[in-house]
Structures are given as structure tokens and as C-alpha cells.
Amino acid sequence: MLSIAPTGSGWIEVICGSMFSGKTEELIRRLKRAEIARLRVITFKPKIDTRFSLDQIVSHNEQKKSSIPVGSAKEILALAKNADVVGIDEAQFFDNALVDVCQELANHGKRVIVAGLDQDYRGKPFEPIPQLLAVAEYITKTLAICVKCGAPANRTQRLIQDPNRVVVGSSELYEARCRHCHEIYNNSTPEGDNNNL
Ligand code: ZN
Numbered sequence: 001m002l003s004i005a006p007t008g009s010g011w012i013e014v015i016c017g018s019m020f021s022g023k024t025e026e027l028i029r030r031l032k033r034a035e036i037a038r039l040r041v042i043t044f045k046p047k048i049d050t051r052f053s054l055d056q057i058v059s060h061n062e063q064k065k066s067s068i069p070v071g072s073a074k075e076i077l078a079l080a081k082n083a084d085v086v087g088i089d090e091a092q093f094f095d096n097a098l099v100d101v102c103q104e105l106a107n108h109g110k111r112v113i114v115a116g117l118d119q120d121y122r123g124k125p126f127e128p129i130p131q132l133l134a135v136a137e138y139i140t141k142t143l144a145i146c147v148k149c150g151a152p153a154n155r156t157q158r159l160i161q162d163p164n165r166v167v168v169g170s171s172e173l174y175e176a177r178c179r180h181c182h183e184i185y186n187n188s189t190p191e192g193d194n195n196n197l
Contacts, residue, residue: 010106016118017142025059043067046093073098091116121158144176
């Protein structure tokens, strides 16, 4: 479905799922194929995410691609002006302005490929991915493997108790869990006990 040749009209692709589900790996695969097709590719990531590298996106299976760290979604517009294909990783660390930015890029004929977490550590939709899913032409949901039972996993289990929605980390702080094995701690949400259901 995604091997379509560019026709001059842009579109948005979203790759989303839990941590350890291969989102960045899939993003890098698509961007590298676009480069083989001699398209002008540019890749961005939020400045907040410096876990593996400052100027690269890196998948858990150690695929790498150079990327430009940006402080806000709006910075992408000017930087991507001459690109045919725009890759954006860790989209959940941008605010909702990313949606308009992606729309504008696609309206100007660019192929926009966005990867990010679709749920937070409580299993709640993680903006701006839900809004991007609504306007995207193509959606890929990636699944990890539940570390408890081996089932397909679409949730991210936080292994420490911290009430902040964003705690940047990797396998030392998070693991993939299925719906059944995912646990939400009482004191991790300000709303109280009901969220433990
Ligand atoms: Zn499980």
C-alpha cells in the first residue's frame, strides 16, 4: 500500500503503537526506501528525546538515521521547505500544533511520515497522535510482544511510579504489555482509584 509513486499530491502516514513495537524501525525503513528512490528526505525529532543520540533517530534494533532536533513543531515548516518526504519521530513529545504542520506539509505536496506513541503509560490516547490519525491517509499500528504472557501488546507499562505523563526513558523504565497484563497504579493518577479498573 505504501509503495505508491509520488504523484505531486502529498499525504500523511502515521505509524503508531506502544514502546518496543518497532515504530522507529518502520519509519527508518520507509525513509531509506524514499532515499533509494532519490527523493529528498528530511527527518525530525523533538529536542526532549536525547536517549540514544542528539542528531539521529535510533530504533531499538539499532537502525539509525540522521535527524534534526527541533524545539517546536512550527520549526519543521521552514526546515522542510525543499524536501519531498518528511519524517517525524516521537511525535507524542510535540504539542497539537504538529497536526497543522503536517497538514500544511501534505497540502504542499509532501509525503509526511509520523511515528509516535498512541497511548500514554495509563493507556489513554496520547495527543497529538489521535488527531493525526483522524487526518492521515495511511495508518499503521505496530504491536510489541507482552513481556508477561507473550501476547501481542499495544500498551506501555511504566515500571516506576511517577505521576508525570512524560518521563523520557527506555527499557529501564518501560516494557510492553498486552491489555490484560497492563497495570495502572492507584497513586499514579490524580483522578483516584477508578483508574485502576
Ligand atoms: Zn500479557
